[in-house]
Amino acid sequence: MDTAVSTSNVPATSPWLRIKHWLTHLSLRQVFVLVVAVGLLAPGVIFTLLMLEWRRHELTLQFRAEQERVLETLALGLRQPLWDLSLNAGQPLVDTAMKDARIVSVQVDGTFPGEPFIAVNLPERRQGVVTHLSRPVHFGDQVIGKVTITFDDGDLRRRLAAQGREYVLLIGVMLVVSLLLILLLLDSRFLVPLRRLSEQARALTNHEAPPGTVWTREDEIGDLGRQLEWARGELHRLFGELNDKNEALEQDIVERVQTEEALRASEAKYRELFISNLDGICVVDMDGRVQDANPAMLALLGVPSAALVGRPMGQFVAEDWRSYDDHMMQHRVLVDGHCNEYEIELYRPSAGLLPVSAKGVLMRDVDGRAIGIWRILRDLTERKAAAQRMELAAKVFDNTAEAIMVIAPDNRITSVNRAFTDILGYHADEIVGQPSSVLRDPSVETRVYEEINANYTNGGAWQGEVPFRRKSGGVFTAWAQINVVRDVTGRIGDVVLLIRDISDAKAAQERILHLARFDALTVLPNRAYFRELAEEAIAEAHRHGVHRALLFVDLDHFKTINDSLGHDVGDQLLKEVASRLNDALRAGDAVGRLGGDEFVILLRNLDSGEDASYVASRVLERLARPFVVDEHELVVTPSLGIALYPEDGEDYDTLVRNADAAMYHAKEHGRNTFRFYTADMNARAREILAVENQLRRALERDEFVLHYQPQVAMSSGAIVGVEALIRWRHPERGLIGPMQFIPIAEERGLIGDIGEWVLREACRQNRAWQDEGLPPIEVAVNLSAMQFYRRDLAEDITGILKETGLDARWLALEVTESVIVQDVESTIATLAALKAMGLKLAIDDFGTGYSSLSYLKRFKVDKLKVDRSFVMDIPGDADDSAITRAVVNLARNLGLQVIAEGVETPEQWSFLKQEGCDEVQGYLVSPPLPAIDLANRLARGAWTLQG
Numbered sequence: 001m002d003t004a005v006s007t008s009n010v011p012a013t014s015p016w017l018r019i020k021h022w023l024t025h026l027s028l029r030q031v032f033v034l035v036v037a038v039g040l041l042a043p044g045v046i047f048t049l050l051m052l053e054w055r056r057h058e059l060t061l062q063f064r065a066e067q068e069r070v071l072e073t074l075a076l077g078l079r080q081p082l083w084d085l086s087l088n089a090g091q092p093l094v095d096t097a098m099k100d101a102r103i104v105s106v107q108v109d110g111t112f113p114g115e116p117f118i119a120v121n122l123p124e125r126r127q128g129v130v131t132h133l134s135r136p137v138h139f140g141d142q143v144i145g146k147v148t149i150t151f152d153d154g155d156l157r158r159r160l161a162a163q164g165r166e167y168v169l170l171i172g173v174m175l176v177v178s179l180l181l182i183l184l185l186l187d188s189r190f191l192v193p194l195r196r197l198s199e200q201a202r203a204l205t206n207h208e209a210p211p212g213t214v215w216t217r218e219d220e221i222g223d224l225g226r227q228l229e230w231a232r233g234e235l236h237r238l239f240g241e242l243n244d245k246n247e248a249l250e251q252d253i254v255e256r257v258q259t260e261e262a263l264r265a266s267e268a269k270y271r272e273l274f275i276s277n278l279d280g281i282c283v284v285d286m287d288g289r290v291q292d293a294n295p296a297m298l299a300l301l302g303v304p305s306a307a308l309v310g311r312p313m314g315q316f317v318a319e320d321w322r323s324y325d326d327h328m329m330q331h332r333v334l335v336d337g338h339c340n341e342y343e344i345e346l347y348r349p350s351a352g353l354l355p356v357s358a359k360g361v362l363m364r365d366v367d368g369r370a371i372g373i374w375r376i377l378r379d380l381t382e383r384k385a386a387a388q389r390m391e392l393a394a395k396v397f398d399n400t401a402e403a404i405m406v407i408a409p410d411n412r413i414t415s416v417n418r419a420f421t422d423i424l425g426y427h428a429d430e431i432v433g434q435p436s437s438v439l440r441d442p443s444v445e446t447r448v449y450e451e452i453n454a455n456y457t458n459g460g461a462w463q464g465e466v467p468f469r470r471k472s473g474g475v476f477t478a479w480a481q482i483n484v485v486r487d488v489t490g491r492i493g494d495v496v497l498l499i500r501d502i503s504d505a506k507a508a509q510e511r512i513l514h515l516a517r518f519d520a521l522t523v524l525p526n527r528a529y530f531r532e533l534a535e536e537a538i539a540e541a542h543r544h545g546v547h548r549a550l551l552f553v554d555l556d557h558f559k560t561i562n563d564s565l566g567h568d569v570g571d572q573l574l575k576e577v578a579s580r581l582n583d584a585l586r587a588g589d590a591v592g593r594l595g596g597d598e599f600v601i602l603l604r605n606l607d608s609g610e611d612a613s614y615v616a617s618r619v620l621e622r623l624a625r626p627f628v629v630d631e632h633e634l635v636v637t638p639s640l641g642i643a644l645y646p647e648d649g650e651d652y653d654t655l656v657r658n659a660d661a662a663m664y665h666a667k668e669h670g671r672n673t674f675r676f677y678t679a680d681m682n683a684r685a686r687e688i689l690a691v692e693n694q695l696r697r698a699l700e701r702d703e704f705v706l707h708y709q710p711q712v713a714m715s716s717g718a719i720v721g722v723e724a725l726i727r728w729r730h731p732e733r734g735l736i737g738p739m740q741f742i743p744i745a746e747e748r749g750l751i752g753d754i755g756e757w758v759l760r761e762a763c764r765q766n767r768a769w770q771d772e773g774l775p776p777i778e779v780a781v782n783l784s785a786m787q788f789y790r791r792d793l794a795e796d797i798t799g800i801l802k803e804t805g806l807d808a809r810w811l812a813l814e815v816t817e818s819v820i821v822q823d824v825e826s827t828i829a830t831l832a833a834l835k836a837m838g839l840k841l842a843i844d845d846f847g848t849g850y851s852s853l854s855y856l857k858r859f860k861v862d863k864l865k866v867d868r869s870f871v872m873d874i875p876g877d878a879d880d881s882a883i884t885r886a887v888v889n890l891a892r893n894l895g896l897q898v899i900a901e902g903v904e905t906p907e908q909w910s911f912l913k914q915e916g917c918d919e920v921q922g923y924l925v926s927p928p929l930p931a932i933d934l935a936n937r938l939a940r941g942a943w944t945l946q947g
């Protein structure tokens, strides 16, 4: 750097100085190259020049000799030709000489004047310096001519130049080889070691890490290197030691500073701890005087620092506790170095006593000598209040009526109250520590409990019904309120369960639900619930594309039984019917009660409509057997209507409506049967409804009229009685027969009033005929089941007879066989009562019902009426003839009269007469006639079979 500066200051004027400056800045390698180059080049050049000069001289001499020799030769050779002046002889000699390229010209002159004898000149050979040499030609002693040769030294010069180039090349090669060898030597012997020395020296100056240089050479450089390496190693070691000492010193200083800082921080921290501690802390000396107190202690005692510091601590301990506190300090703290927490009361000058927990720790100096006591006091007011609350909570826990159970996070039961042991039957010792799962109802899927667990774990609280298992194994449903207690970090701690046994409430709820769904009497699904079931089944059928059937079941004449035998009997009967209906069904089918005597059956397993008819038949069959209720043997037949899903309706209401219509149809067709719904039934159902409405007003409007059909004695042909048959003079439809409205009136409960009207009118008319002076006859009146089973039937009839003035013996009552067998015992009693009044009694439609012959004997009837259905086909039909014959014989054997109805032909008449029938009634004698016509007929006298 300094050199460079000085370089720039060198005046550029002096070339010598510039060269000197340049030389001083050359590197060692450059200097060596320069020295070797100059050292080798200068002698080489001088040697070359000397050699060249020597060579030129030698070649010049050699050239001169050759010139002399050529000249001599030619002069000798031309002596004769010149003498002879023979050009032919001289010319070849000259030409031979001219073959030498260095000869430019040859001229042979004779001594005679004129032209040279021979002259040959080749000027183009002239390239260098030319030399003219001449020699006389002697012949003997005579000079006869002269030979002159011109020589060119171009060849000589060329040879000299070539020689020079060879020398230069030789010297160049020598120089390069020498330089290379020298540089190689220089590099390996000097420059590389020097560089290493230089690096060593640099490492030495920079106190760098030891390079680990090893010098093996034994020359001066190696020696120097080793010395340097040793010096560097020593220096490094010394620096290392210095550094270590330095670092140790620094570390020492840092540690000391840190210790001081830590001490300061610790002091500050402990001071802060002391100041900010919520517990009252004070330092008392060995005399018990307060040295220092934290704000909490001042607050605890309610005094300022000045009032406490320097005062004996004992002054602030309640008198009662002073000696105890003193004892703890003297015998615990001073002896053991500390004491456990104990309770005392502080005396606060301005606020009275305060319960505190106290603690003491002995303070020692560095030599372990006791120098004071740390006194730590904690307000116990809150803790005591909490303890009281805990005590209260424990009392509540123990005395509450609900079972309480606490479950730890590991699902083990940690505590239970008394109610728990009462309700679940476990003693606390038995259940505490057990997993809560022991209380699970084993029949309930674990999943249910897992869901409950998840609910309260996620929500923090949950309440609902949980099934539990008592120790006894019994299970019950409890209403559980579950609360999760979390710690301050939000982690789930204990789980508290309040368990209330709701089995009773649940049972009550189930009963209510049952009541809401099931008919209380028959325990069948009620109207609403059956609808639910049916709608469900319909929806299911809709989904699966299958069939269903709805059967509407109505009991024939149930109202009669209910009204006559009382509701208790009716209820019992319905229960029995329900039970038999249930029995008639297959699994999966259902029966419900719509109300009264109406039942519905839902058939689920249905392949076709035929299946429904099988079930309907089975129902008919099951209900056909008499029911025994309270000693009454009752026969109840049902009428069934069947509607199919989806053909007859796609919803429940439509299906019920259509099944109902079909049921009416069944009733119209003689009851105790079933009918499938057909589209026109609804029209019929509407018509029935219309009829019912009109019927209700028909009595008021006096639209009924009685026709009378004569009954004649077969023996005499005399009219012995008439059957009163009702007709309805409908304002629009004209005269309507009883079959079109009596079943409806019976079904809708209208028959009572109508029947009473018929009775009254028939009695009135009969009395009127008698009053007219016509021969007295019996008037037979049909009694519906409902009328027949009315409790006050006898009373009513007595009243009517009295009212109309008809003697009882002129009134006959016809009751169908199916009615009287409904309740045999009642029938017997009723018939006896009627009989006692002096009335005549006939069993209508005899042979169609199921009357047992034993009953027949007990029924005090006067007459059996062979049903028209048998009479119709006699005498042609053997069966009907046999039945008719049997009935006639039976009547005779029992001492009863027998009358055949529906007699239309003389053959029937003859047959009946032959069999011994007493009376006949039928178109053969007369159709039913208005009263006036009948009177005329009566007046005409006896009827005889024409022809």
Ligand SMILES: Nc1nc2c(ncn2[C@@H]2O[C@@H]3COP(=O)(O)O[C@H]4[C@@H](O)[C@H](n5cnc6c(=O)[nH]c(N)nc65)O[C@@H]4COP(=O)(O)O[C@H]3[C@H]2O)c(=O)[nH]1
Residues within 6 Å of the ligand: 709, 724, 725, 726, 737, 738, 739, 742, 755, 758, 781, 782, 783, 784, 814, 844, 868, 901, 902, 903, 904, 921, 922, 923, 924, 927, 928
């Ligand atoms: N084919 C045919 N029929 C004959 C012949 N002789 C009479 N009849 C009909 O047979 C029915 C006889 O009455 P029933 O068997 O008591 O059957 C009666 C009876 O059960 C009921 N009925 C009629 N009036 C009353 C009534 O005032 N009260 C009650 N409860 N039922 C009545 O209506 C049923 C039908 O009465 P009606 O239509 O008047 O039909 C009458 C009568 O017109 C005959 O030779 N051939």
